[in-house]
Amino acid sequence: MRVKKIPMRMCIGCGEMKEKKSLVRVIKTPENEILLDATGKKSGRGAYLCKSMECFDKAQKGRKLEKSFSCRVDAAVYEELKNELQREISESADNMP
8 A cells, every 4th residue: 555645844934844734834925915824725935834933933033934935025914924823823722632
């Protein structure tokens, strides 16, 4: 029987390779809007972050999103992403048994 391959992605904050499902996808849409993609299915250029504020802070400090998307990212967008990520982290913590 064939073993199913697990998709791996690199976190832009810590630089570690992890399972795609354990990461949060940040996308740049064709309209140049930067969003958090909880489903992982929206169209656009994607970058991945661990579900931790430490990785988000590293990505923000190192301007990793700007490098991934080749565009300037405003502080307001980082603040919005931070709030969405905190909400995502609290929801995943609530779903843990």
